[in-house]
Amino acid sequence: MIRTSQSCSPQHPRPFRARIAALRRVALGALLLLALPLPALHGQGKAKAGEDLQWPPPPNEPRIKWVAEYRNEFDVGAKKRTSFMDRLTGKGQESLVLKRPLSVAVDEKGTIFVGDFGLGITAIDPVNHKMWRFADVSQRSLNAPAGVAVDSKFVYATDANANALAVFDKQGHFIQGLTVNDGLKRPVGVAVDEARDMVIVVNGGDHNILVFNRALKLVKKFGSRGDKVGQFNYPTFCCVIPGTGFAVCDTGNFRIQIFDYACKFIRAFGKPGDSSGTFARPKGIAVDSDSNLYVVDSTFCNFQIFRLDGQVLEHVGRGGPGKAQFQIPAGIAIGKDGGIYVADEMNARIQRFQYFPEKKKDAPAEPKPKG
Numbered sequence: 290m291i292r293t294s295q296s297c298s299p300q301h302p303r304p305f306r307a308r309i310a311a312l313r314r315v316a317l318g319a320l321l322l323l324a325l326p327l328p329a330l331h332g333q334g335k336a337k338a339g340e341d342l343q344w345p346p347p348p349n350e351p352r353i354k355w356v357a358e359y360r361n362e363f364d365v366g367a368k369k370r371t372s373f374m375d376r377l378t379g380k381g382q383e384s385l386v387l388k389r390p391l392s393v394a395v396d397e398k399g400t401i402f403v404g405d406f407g408l409g410i411t412a413i414d415p416v417n418h419k420m421w422r423f424a425d426v427s428q429r430s431l432n433a434p435a436g437v438a439v440d441s442k443f444v445y446a447t448d449a450n451a452n453a454l455a456v457f458d459k460q461g462h463f464i465q466g467l468t469v470n471d472g473l474k475r476p477v478g479v480a481v482d483e484a485r486d487m488v489i490v491v492n493g494g495d496h497n498i499l500v501f502n503r504a505l506k507l508v509k510k511f512g513s514r515g516d517k518v519g520q521f522n523y524p525t526f527c528c529v530i531p532g533t534g535f536a537v538c539d540t541g542n543f544r545i546q547i548f549d550y551a552c553k554f555i556r557a558f559g560k561p562g563d564s565s566g567t568f569a570r571p572k573g574i575a576v577d578s579d580s581n582l583y584v585v586d587s588t589f590c591n592f593q594i595f596r597l598d599g600q601v602l603e604h605v606g607r608g609g610p611g612k613a614q615f616q617i618p619a620g621i622a623i624g625k626d627g628g629i630y631v632a633d634e635m636n637a638r639i640q641r642f643q644y645f646p647e648k649k650k651d652a653p654a655e656p657k658p659k660g
Contacts, residue, residue: 342613344605353605353629353642355613359401359413360638361386366418385420387411390632392446392478392526392573392620393639394439400459401630402444403639404434404620410446410457413639426461436476436491436526437620440483443503447476447490454479454490456505467505478526478574480535485550489527489535496521498537500552511552516542518554526620528574528582533597536574536582543568545584547597558599566593566601573621573632577644583621585631590615592631610636 342355362368362384388407395401401413409430410423423444424430433450443464444457452469454476467473475494481487481503488501497512498521512521522541529535534549544559559568569588576582581602585592591606606615616635623629627644 344603350645352603352645354645356628356641356643357415358612358633358638358640359387359415362420365413365415365420367420385411385422387637387639389634389637390619390639391433391435391634392437393622393630393632394437394444395622395624395628395630396439396459397441397625399624399626399628401622401639402437402439402446403632404431404437404446406433406634410434410437410444410461412459412461421461423457423461427457427463429455429463431455436479438479438481438488440481440503443481445479445481445488447473447479449475449477449493452476452494454505465505467501471505472499472507472510477524478528478538480527480529482529482535482550487529487550489529491524491527491537493523493525496524498524498527498552509552518557519546521546525571526573528576530576530580530582530597533580536576538571538574538584540571543571545571545574545582545595545599556598558595563589565604566595566599572619575621575623575629577623577629577646578625578627579647583623583629585618585621587617587619587634590618592618592621605642606631613640613642615640 343351344353359365368384387405390403390405392404393401399416403411403413405411408422413420431446431448433448434446435449436447438445444459446455452473452475454467454473456464456466458464474492476490477493478491480489486502488503490499492499496514497510499507500509501507512519514520514522516522521539524537525540526538527535534547536545536547539546543561544557546557547555549555561568569586571584572587573585574582580597582595583592590608591604593604594602596602606613608614608616615633618631618633620632629642629644631640633640
């Protein structure tokens with residue numbers, strides 16, 4: 290027998306007209322509250338003038354600054370924000386909105402390519418104020434686009450759930466791909482070196498690395514499960530280090546491994562811990578113009594910056610929804626202009642920072658010959 294609570298069945302209901310009047314007062318009050326200007330959400334928009342979102346903090350010279358975030362078409366200027374009354378009357382515009390961004394890449398023109406769990410590969414072009422889904426162009430959607438990379442012509446994206454790698458042009462047309470039949474097993478990170486004709490795929494399910502040329506012909510395969518040099522334990526992301534080779538985030542071993550272009554081991558650094566320079570769940574990795582490595586840690590909710598020898602230089606971010614705060618960050622990419630882009634998965638956004646390169650010291654003037 291189901292009992293009805295007294296709160297749901299009052300014994301002495303008010304007269305009908307009185308109830309209608311009360312409902313009208315409540316509705317009017319709600320409308321007045323909604324019409325009031327709302328405070329901006331943490332992390333929304335661009336940095337305000339004078340806002341100290343820089344590292345190291347003032348009065349030091351900044352090496353990194355928070356710049357902006359991208360969540361939807363409004364943030365990139367593809368659509369104009371509508372007023373509250375327009376939204377209330379149904380005149381608001383629909384917008385493409387990121388859901389769970391996992392990976393990110395940026396090309397030389399500043400177009401951002403996002404691997405989103407829910408949207409597939411999504412392009413964001415802040416310069417030309419555009420945002421679009423590759424699935425709407427090619428009718429080919431990636432369910433779990435864990436990794437994404439870009440060169441001058443193509444976008445390379447992995448799908449961990451489908452054991453696949455797909456190559457698109459920058460508009461979103463499918464070009465070619467690889468599947469489980471080509472040796473892929475839960476691929477995660479992908480990086481491309483166009484000059485050396487290399488596509489590096491982190492094959493997470495087999496704990497190894499696959500190196501293809503840009504025509505997707507297998508060139509090299511190395512690695513196995515373990516904690517020795519050249520072995521991996523659920524590796525995730527990777528990046529090319531110009532002039533050196535490439536780095537792999539060996540997530541399950543809490544370390545970064547660096548290899549030359551011939552896939553020969555150079556060095557490794559990192560250990561588990563909860564202090565600066567250690568790792569809890571390292572994921573995305575990228576390199577700046579000064580050959581510093583940036584490693585995202587999804588547990589620490591930050592990214593740490595290292596020299597190639599493993600010396601820690603700085604850490605940026607903490608947990609939360611605000612500017613320069615993260616909730617399970619994953620991928621990271623750095624553009625040629627020093628723009629740093631982080632896939633902030635559970636905050637459903639890409640956060641952008643700016644790196645300021647080291648100032649080159651002028652060489653001392655040579656003494657003038659006497660006489």
